[in-house]
Amino acid sequence: MKRIGLCVAALALSAFLAMPAVAGETFDAVKAKGFVQVGVNQGLFGFGMADDKGTWRGLDVDTGRAVAAAVFGDASKVKFTPLTAVQRFTALQSGEIDVLCRNATRTLSRETSLGLNFCQTNYYDGQGFLITKKLGVNSAKELDGATVCVLPGTTTELNAADYFRSNGMKWKPVVIESTPELNKAFFAGRCDSLTSDISQLAGIRAVAPNPDDYMILPEVISKEPLSPAVRHGDDQWMDIVDFSVLAMINAEELGITSENVDEMLKSKDPKIQRFLGVTEGNGKALGLDEKWAYNIVKQVGNYGEVFERNVGADTPLGLERGLNALWTDGGLMYAPPFK
Amino acid sequence: MDERDVADMDEIKPPKSQTGIIGWIRQNLFNGTFNSILTVITLFFLWKTVPPLIRWFFIDSVWTTGSEACYTADGACWSVISNNIRFILFGLYPHDLQWRPLIAIALLVALLAYSRDRRRWRRSLFYIWATGLFVMGLLMKGGLFGLENVDTTRWSGLPLTLLLSIFGMVAAYPLGVLLALGRRSRMPAIKSLCVVYIEMIRGVPLISLLFMSSIMFPLFLPEGLTINKILRAQIAIILFTAAYIAEVVRGGLQAIPRGQYEAAESLGLNFPQKMRLIVLPQALKIVIPPTVGILVSAFKDTSLVVIIALYDLLKTTQSVLSNPKWMGFSSEAYIFIAFIYFICCFSMSNYSRKLERELGAGERH
Numbered sequence: 001m002k003r004i005g006l007c008v009a010a011l012a013l014s015a016f017l018a019m020p021a022v023a024g025e026t027f028d029a030v031k032a033k034g035f036v037q038v039g040v041n042q043g044l045f046g047f048g049m050a051d052d053k054g055t056w057r058g059l060d061v062d063t064g065r066a067v068a069a070a071v072f073g074d075a076s077k078v079k080f081t082p083l084t085a086v087q088r089f090t091a092l093q094s095g096e097i098d099v100l101c102r103n104a105t106r107t108l109s110r111e112t113s114l115g116l117n118f119c120q121t122n123y124y125d126g127q128g129f130l131i132t133k134k135l136g137v138n139s140a141k142e143l144d145g146a147t148v149c150v151l152p153g154t155t156t157e158l159n160a161a162d163y164f165r166s167n168g169m170k171w172k173p174v175v176i177e178s179t180p181e182l183n184k185a186f187f188a189g190r191c192d193s194l195t196s197d198i199s200q201l202a203g204i205r206a207v208a209p210n211p212d213d214y215m216i217l218p219e220v221i222s223k224e225p226l227s228p229a230v231r232h233g234d235d236q237w238m239d240i241v242d243f244s245v246l247a248m249i250n251a252e253e254l255g256i257t258s259e260n261v262d263e264m265l266k267s268k269d270p271k272i273q274r275f276l277g278v279t280e281g282n283g284k285a286l287g288l289d290e291k292w293a294y295n296i297v298k299q300v301g302n303y304g305e306v307f308e309r310n311v312g313a314d315t316p317l318g319l320e321r322g323l324n325a326l327w328t329d330g331g332l333m334y335a336p337p338f339k
Numbered sequence: 340m341d342e343r344d345v346a347d348m349d350e351i352k353p354p355k356s357q358t359g360i361i362g363w364i365r366q367n368l369f370n371g372t373f374n375s376i377l378t379v380i381t382l383f384f385l386w387k388t389v390p391p392l393i394r395w396f397f398i399d400s401v402w403t404t405g406s407e408a409c410y411t412a413d414g415a416c417w418s419v420i421s422n423n424i425r426f427i428l429f430g431l432y433p434h435d436l437q438w439r440p441l442i443a444i445a446l447l448v449a450l451l452a453y454s455r456d457r458r459r460w461r462r463s464l465f466y467i468w469a470t471g472l473f474v475m476g477l478l479m480k481g482g483l484f485g486l487e488n489v490d491t492t493r494w495s496g497l498p499l500t501l502l503l504s505i506f507g508m509v510a511a512y513p514l515g516v517l518l519a520l521g522r523r524s525r526m527p528a529i530k531s532l533c534v535v536y537i538e539m540i541r542g543v544p545l546i547s548l549l550f551m552s553s554i555m556f557p558l559f560l561p562e563g564l565t566i567n568k569i570l571r572a573q574i575a576i577i578l579f580t581a582a583y584i585a586e587v588v589r590g591g592l593q594a595i596p597r598g599q600y601e602a603a604e605s606l607g608l609n610f611p612q613k614m615r616l617i618v619l620p621q622a623l624k625i626v627i628p629p630t631v632g633i634l635v636s637a638f639k640d641t642s643l644v645v646i647i648a649l650y651d652l653l654k655t656t657q658s659v660l661s662n663p664k665w666m667g668f669s670s671e672a673y674i675f676i677a678f679i680y681f682i683c684c685f686s687m688s689n690y691s692r693k694l695e696r697e698l699g700a701g702e703r704h
Contacts, residue, residue, distance in 0.1 A: 042648040042650075042654070042658070043654075043657065043658040043661040044661065045661055045662055045663050049658065049661065049662065050426070050430070050431055050650075050658060051426075051662075052422070052423050052425070052426045052659070053425075053426070053434040054426060054429070054430060054431040054432060054433065054434055054493070054495075055434075079490065079492060080492075081492065081568075081648075082648045082650065083648050084646065084647065084648045086550075086554065087553060087554055087647060087648060090553075090554045090555075090557060090558065091557070093558065094557035094558055094560065094565065095557075095565060096557060096565045096568075179661070180657075180660055180661070180666060180667075180669050181669075183666065183667075184667070184669075187667075203663050204666075206663055207663045207664075207666040207667060209410070209667075316663035316664060317663065
């Protein structure tokens with residue numbers, strides 16, 4: 001009887017075994033299985049998080065959807081794998097996911113020794129300081145001797161240490177393991193300042209018992225270009241991910257939104273005609289359908305729409321475009337010509 | 340003698356100060372200087388803590404409002420639960436299909452309740468469970484009989500916690516018994532293999548096993564082959580729990596007197612018969628309390644899968660809390676899932692006590 005039980009258990013467990021994916025080129029494997037497997041944050045509001053209905057939402061999530069729209073013409077042909085910070089690069093290296101959209105900072109060592117290729121940055125972040133106004137400080141340079149709440153073991157902690165040392169200031173780090181507890185400690189007045197990525201600070205300030213008591217200092221002490229990543233070995237796949245993000249930026253620059261994209265198909269502007277595939281060529285070059293960029297804009301939106309929907313002024317994060325504005329508006333978002 | 344007199348004599352009552360509530364209080368709370376001081380201190384402590392707690396829990400709390408009302412309320416914000424109950428319980432499972440895990444859990448509870456009675460432990464119960472598990476798997480996974488297929492990556496919340504812990508226990512128990520028998524075997528190869536396994540697994544924390552299964556293991560697999568995340572965590576939990584059960588069962592085996600083994604051998608029973616009919620029934624009975632201790636802690640340990648980003652009950656709760664709308668209300672949310680964990684663990688230990696009583700495990704034979 002026990003033996004039968006074991007057999008049943010083995011059968012039941014075998015149902016969990018994933019079908020072995022086709023080895024080799026990522027793009028071929030993705031096309032063969034019919035969906036894109038995207039690694040996302042396990043719970044970062046505005047970037048990658050499941051809402052109360054279990055639907056994934058966020059800037060990174062929409063980036064993954066854009067890739068699916070480009071490859072399959074259907075933004076819903078995508079599956080999300082929530083990953084922790086430790087797991088994310090292994091999951092990509094081992095082929096568990098096809099593309100990593102998990103607010104990962106592009107660095108030299110990650111590009112080289114981890115064997116990753118980062119694509120177009122989808123969010124330019126930087127580390128800053130949130131302080132209580134009671135402190136009477138207007139610049140991070142005046143934070144000498146301050147106690148600072150910080151998450152342990154992250155680059156955030158190192159950046160802060162570097163910053164204080166290079167400016168000849170002393171600081172007392174208050175290290176707390178989880179973000180909600182860290183915020184609570186800060187609001188309870190256990191530290192003068194809290195340091196994290198500025199995109200996070202805005203959200204933390206928004207949920208403060210009294211947001212007006214807190215302010216974000218103007219100094220940005222680190223560069224954090226958050227970019228989607230793919231593994232080495234399939235340049236075509238990298239191009240596709242790269243240009244999926246760029247297509248969203250280019251669409252905003254050309255004034256194409258998810259609402260007017262159908263009218264834009266009739267546009268006489270050769271740049272728009274090429275972009276939307278009315279004049280053919282771009283799709284073939286990438287190995288995709290000529291409508292790939294049209295599908296991204298139609299189903300996901302341009303970069304401005306995606307930004308506003310997930311992290312913009314009307315969301316709890318309420319972030320300004322800042323560095324993430326188009327280059328024409330003084331930001332860093334700049335797409336090469338689509339020809 | 341008059342009958343009335345007898346009745347009157349019987350009705351002479353002890354002094355008021357010795358009976359009733361006052362008597363009880365005097366006897367139990369104020370029977371000495373030291374105890375009186377303790378009582379007063381305790382009462383003062385309760386008076387200081389209980390009313391504010393009750394006010395926070397019930398009177399000033401909000402139950403079904405949005406998050407805005409929570410910021411102004413003085414008490415607990417139970418709205419964080421009522422607004423997100425479906426996500427906390429079922430997580431990423433498709434929203435309009437959540438009746439399926441709900442029925443699966445109800446079925447599981449019904450099956451557990453049915454098998455509570457030991458008189459129902461017959462061969463038919465095995466088939467009932469096999470059918471029940473099949474139906475539960477079908478409800479969760481779908482893909483047959485017109486049920487929509489739901490990817491295992493979307494299994495989350497309470498069903499995932501129950502899946503990991505129940506399969507973890509059910510598979511770890513027989514494995515643990517085998518390991519215990521192996522460790523007591525006279526065959527050196529088997530013995531050393533079991534010893535190495537048990538000591539190695541017990542020498543590392545579960546967290547490191549989970550990390551191994553989720554981060555290192557995939558790197559050793561051939562390119563393109565991936566094994567489901569849930570399965571990897573499940574296997575790590577089974578291997579871990581089995582090593583602990585093995586040691587407990589070994590303790591039970593050692594407690595069986597030599598005479599029992601010899602008696603079984605003199606009846607001409609071979610090794611499997613001896614173990615199955617004579618030794619194991621006694622040994623396993625002795626070790627019910629420590630076994631249940633391990634199973635309870637294994638159940639709670641499943642919450643560690645949070646660190647490999649599996650959406651179990653704890654992770655879905657944390658996910659709700661990372662939404663800026665609900666960010667400050669971690670106490671309420673954690674109290675809620677602590678309550679769920681308590682119900683599960685308490686019913687396990689409760690049942691084990693019932694089983695001990697029925698089997699007379701505490702008695703000496």
